[in-house]
Amino acid sequence: MTVLEEPVNDVAADTAESARSEAVPHVDFDTGPERYRHWRFTVDGPTAWVYLDVAEDGGIVPGYELKLNSYDLGVDIELYDLTQRLRFEHPQVRSVVLTSGKDTNFCAGANIRMLAGSSHPWKVNFCKFTNETRNGIEDMTDAGQTWIAALNGTAAGGGYEMALACDRILLVDDRSSAVSLPEVPLLGVLPGTGGLTRVIDKRRVRKDRADVFATRSEGFGGRKAVEWKLVDEAVPRREWDRVVAERAAEAAGASTRPADAQGISLPPLQRTEADGALTYDHVRVTLDREARTATVVVAVPEMTDDPAALHDQGAAHPLLAIVRELDDAILRLRTNELEIGTWLLLTEGSTEHALAADRLLAGHQDDWLVAETTRYLRRVLKRLDVTSRSLIALIEPGSCFAGPFLELALACDRQYMLEGTFEEDEDATLPSGAAAEEPAVVVVTDAQFGTFPMGNGLTRLGSRFYGDDGEGGALETIRARRGEELTGGDADDLGLVTDAPDDIDWTDEIRILLEERASLSPDALTGMEANHRFVGPETMETRIFGRLTAWQNWIFIRPNASGPEGALRKYGTGRKADFDQKRV
Amino acid sequence: MTSARPKIDFDAKIPNNVDLAGDRKLQRALERWQPNFLDWWADMGPAVDTKDVYLRTAVDVGRDGWAHFDHVPMNEYRWGVFLSEHDPDRRIAFGEHKGEPVWQEVPGEYRADLQRLIVIQGDTEPASVEQQRFLGATAPSLYDMRNLFQVNVEEGRHLWAMVYLLHAYFGRAGREEADQLLARNSGSDDSPRILGAFNEETPDWLSFFMFTYFTDRDGKYQLGTLKESGFDPLSRTCEFMLKEEAHHMFVGTTGIDRVVRRTAELMADHDTEEVAGAGGIPLTMIQKYINFHYTVSLDLFGNESSTNAANYFTAGLKGRWQEERREDDHQLTDDAGHVDAYKDGQVTHNEVPALLALNQDLRHEYINDCRTGLKRWNRILAKAGIDAELTLPHVGFNRQVGAFAGAHITPEGRVIPESEWMAQKDQWLPTEVDKTHVRSLMHPVLEPGKIAGWIAPPSTGINDKPVDYEYVHFH
Numbered sequence A: 001m002t003v004l005e006e007p008v009n010d011v012a013a014d015t016a017e018s019a020r021s022e023a024v025p026h027v028d029f030d031t032g033p034e035r036y037r038h039w040r041f042t043v044d045g046p047t048a049w050v051y052l053d054v055a056e057d058g059g060i061v062p063g064y065e066l067k068l069n070s071y072d073l074g075v076d077i078e079l080y081d082l083t084q085r086l087r088f089e090h091p092q093v094r095s096v097v098l099t100s101g102k103d104t105n106f107c108a109g110a111n112i113r114m115l116a117g118s119s120h121p122w123k124v125n126f127c128k129f130t131n132e133t134r135n136g137i138e139d140m141t142d143a144g145q146t147w148i149a150a151l152n153g154t155a156a157g158g159g160y161e162m163a164l165a166c167d168r169i170l171l172v173d174d175r176s177s178a179v180s181l182p183e184v185p186l187l188g189v190l191p192g193t194g195g196l197t198r199v200i201d202k203r204r205v206r207k208d209r210a211d212v213f214a215t216r217s218e219g220f221g222g223r224k225a226v227e228w229k230l231v232d233e234a235v236p237r238r239e240w241d242r243v244v245a246e247r248a249a250e251a252a253g254a255s256t257r258p259a260d261a262q263g264i265s266l267p268p269l270q271r272t273e274a275d276g277a278l279t280y281d282h283v284r285v286t287l288d289r290e291a292r293t294a295t296v297v298v299a300v301p302e303m304t305d306d307p308a309a310l311h312d313q314g315a316a317h318p319l320l321a322i323v324r325e326l327d328d329a330i331l332r333l334r335t336n337e338l339e340i341g342t343w344l345l346l347t348e349g350s351t352e353h354a355l356a357a358d359r360l361l362a363g364h365q366d367d368w369l370v371a372e373t374t375r376y377l378r379r380v381l382k383r384l385d386v387t388s389r390s391l392i393a394l395i396e397p398g399s400c401f402a403g404p405f406l407e408l409a410l411a412c413d414r415q416y417m418l419e420g421t422f423e424e425d426e427d428a429t430l431p432s433g434a435a436a437e438e439p440a441v442v443v444v445t446d447a448q449f450g451t452f453p454m455g456n457g458l459t460r461l462g463s464r465f466y467g468d469d470g471e472g473g474a475l476e477t478i479r480a481r482r483g484e485e486l487t488g489g490d491a492d493d494l495g496l497v498t499d500a501p502d503d504i505d506w507t508d509e510i511r512i513l514l515e516e517r518a519s520l521s522p523d524a525l526t527g528m529e530a531n532h533r534f535v536g537p538e539t540m541e542t543r544i545f546g547r548l549t550a551w552q553n554w555i556f557i558r559p560n561a562s563g564p565e566g567a568l569r570k571y572g573t574g575r576k577a578d579f580d581q582k583r584v
Numbered sequence B: 001m002t003s004a005r006p007k008i009d010f011d012a013k014i015p016n017n018v019d020l021a022g023d024r025k026l027q028r029a030l031e032r033w034q035p036n037f038l039d040w041w042a043d044m045g046p047a048v049d050t051k052d053v054y055l056r057t058a059v060d061v062g063r064d065g066w067a068h069f070d071h072v073p074m075n076e077y078r079w080g081v082f083l084s085e086h087d088p089d090r091r092i093a094f095g096e097h098k099g100e101p102v103w104q105e106v107p108g109e110y111r112a113d114l115q116r117l118i119v120i121q122g123d124t125e126p127a128s129v130e131q132q133r134f135l136g137a138t139a140p141s142l143y144d145m146r147n148l149f150q151v152n153v154e155e156g157r158h159l160w161a162m163v164y165l166l167h168a169y170f171g172r173a174g175r176e177e178a179d180q181l182l183a184r185n186s187g188s189d190d191s192p193r194i195l196g197a198f199n200e201e202t203p204d205w206l207s208f209f210m211f212t213y214f215t216d217r218d219g220k221y222q223l224g225t226l227k228e229s230g231f232d233p234l235s236r237t238c239e240f241m242l243k244e245e246a247h248h249m250f251v252g253t254t255g256i257d258r259v260v261r262r263t264a265e266l267m268a269d270h271d272t273e274e275v276a277g278a279g280g281i282p283l284t285m286i287q288k289y290i291n292f293h294y295t296v297s298l299d300l301f302g303n304e305s306s307t308n309a310a311n312y313f314t315a316g317l318k319g320r321w322q323e324e325r326r327e328d329d330h331q332l333t334d335d336a337g338h339v340d341a342y343k344d345g346q347v348t349h350n351e352v353p354a355l356l357a358l359n360q361d362l363r364h365e366y367i368n369d370c371r372t373g374l375k376r377w378n379r380i381l382a383k384a385g386i387d388a389e390l391t392l393p394h395v396g397f398n399r400q401v402g403a404f405a406g407a408h409i410t411p412e413g414r415v416i417p418e419s420e421w422m423a424q425k426d427q428w429l430p431t432e433v434d435k436t437h438v439r440s441l442m443h444p445v446l447e448p449g450k451i452a453g454w455i456a457p458p459s460t461g462i463n464d465k466p467v468d469y470e471y472v473h474f475h
């Protein structure tokens, strides 16, 4: 991601950085088409036309101007909202044309002054969110809303990476517009939101050509770009509108989406916030700043397994509401609460309710809204998978880790389940606050066997028991017990939980665990957890979140990029970066 | 927890001041552990079959509860759990948490370190019982046999004290460690005790007295530093254990007193230093035993410069000996200290940050304490008109751990080549001949008031009972 833009003023960048590291801006993910500052879209039959038209003075934090259609987190938050609206509010859309609202260029990528002036966590969070949105766009294409990048001008860095997330890339052939990844030659960093990876993995560009391309700041346009598979078509100006419309119509024609689908609306989330604690209709987050933990309780109310109820209630349907609330809570905690290093995940409600949600999802995948809700939950679970926090599921009496909700626990680094109930009053302090007399149970369903794959293409159970999938293996044993109410002892025996202490041990075990966790290096934990969560095969997604991101984040903190003499800081000053020449 | 096992009447069976009867967690842990402990005691405890023994049982932490004597069958001994009095105002006296209230729960951050410290201490307690298991069969008197068993049951109680901490504060992991304390055994090939010195059998009574003088004294210093701990239950446990440990050292000190006195008598009677023929233990042999037990115990203090000890100190887990009486900032972040070193064939010192010199600091406190015994024994010799002295060897002599490991240093502190060491070491350390001689003297004397010929009788009995009291009954 990144860009060609005007000179960086060193002093301004320094000031911006110091100001920013003192006060992390509070980021809000609420938006909607009527509030967009950087995007427009129109829906014309089966095709949505999406225009990137960045307001220069619309940066999410002060200190830079978003010139040349360059973007920052605020621009991407709107893009994410836009994808959600297309999914839920405009389900009849079958193709999406992504283009620029400016005459001169498509997009110059992530704003360089924003990057140069940002703290490390801000850059990392920004890239992660951007990556997730790009993956969401690919997910939409798979779901019959095919994205086509119509590059009506130069797409540089992050601009080209946005195009790479689309199914098809058209580039206007005007003898000057080009696609490029200038990060390495100009900025000393990587095209880190999937660029390097997608060029070779998705577009299958030969590695030597990818090398040439990624070190050539001006990139390639026209026929050469097509020949090297960097774009699909180079279209002359005079044919541009016609060809783009044709391609959009072709993509729409290939989709199996129901033409008569009636969208549901996504009204703003109802949320109250006090000192970081978030309370939604179904999800509650409380913070213990001293212990640096967040307790996330997902309360699952009664619901039916009838898809008609989902259509009737729309965003107010408990399942969809929970998924939206969870998504928002994860994004907010991740971006705004950097020092809350451990999240405790709990559920609350009847197992029966959770299983109704399971039946709703499992039985009606041919219903577009059910399918879309499933995909949404899948992405939210993936957000948890790549969240750089210690995730711990506490499975207590009164919880409902069943079917889709069991995935929440399985996404965690560890799972603790109370065996039996709390016998004595003094111990009966459920973080969920629920009173419960029956022992906790978990229920495995088909939801654990393919509905919610992780980025590595495996299910969470498949990752947990990687390689143990043969006859008589753990996965088969668990599969045979689908639908059963499994107690702490059962779950422990089956390997579904880390430990199942009884009430005598519970309080101490959990307290010590959390205190011990809080004393470990946050960086080492992040690295360790990310490695443990993704076992087995690599996919383009894991390579982006793993390999590419890890390299990028390393480069970000190296003086050659972010030091006072580094390329990121020197770009546009007219002076050259002064590199430490040692290769490490 | 429901179980078919008969419930244990806790307060009756286990004297305690930790509200055992009201603590489900402890009860559950002990219900499983206590039978295992009794099995261990039967398998690994004193091998001599007795009817009952005149033992002291701690039934409370106060003065009265401390003086409870009676003849009890050994396997019915009531091992108790005691913490010294609670001081609600106690604060951490050192390290980075200095001044903060002490912890009543294990801070998760220090769980692993605290558990390790307790396990290592706990491992030594039953180890010495195992090491001394066969000694009862050769006791020089009923009085001595009784003292041995008193030490043994108290070491058993010290194990209980450490197990109490593991059970009460360390959850499941603590219970597993408590089980391991019984599963490891002194001298076992498969699962030996953690510290090397505790895997040597105590083969004879001279070794026993040396052990209780020198090695139990190491225990005293370790407990003394743990008594300073910011983890209050550990501190209170160790404070109470120190009182019992003092008795063990009394057994060692007076035991060696009596050996020295007897040797002096025999030297006077026969007008020779060679009292072996007269059924005594020559002074040169006593000196060799001192040399050995002292240096093995020095090794228990670990490396001269230790980052572990520094970390424990900074974290507030383990202080210095008499931490609160010391006049410094109790944090030592900017101070320097000296540690013994061995460089280029020279005994020398290194200057290191004071935090790294804590093991050396403790070892030196210990060495000074050991000197008092030597003074005592030399006074006995002087009174008997014998012109010879027992001495403590140089700190670098016969060391296997720390700066002097691998160096060849005489008891006087002279560095010598290995060949010279090999040629002379039999003059300094017990040889097979020496050990065989000492063992040859070990015959049981079971008649009340009678005493073996190699040792003088005690000057007083136990708890105002006469020396010829029947301290042990047999079937």
Ligand SMILES: [Fe+2]
Pocket (backbone or CB within 6 Å): B125, B154, B155, B158, B219, B245
């Ligand atoms: Fe002891």
Ligand SMILES: [Fe+2]
Pocket (backbone or CB within 6 Å): B155, B216, B219, B245, B248
């Ligand atoms: Fe002792």
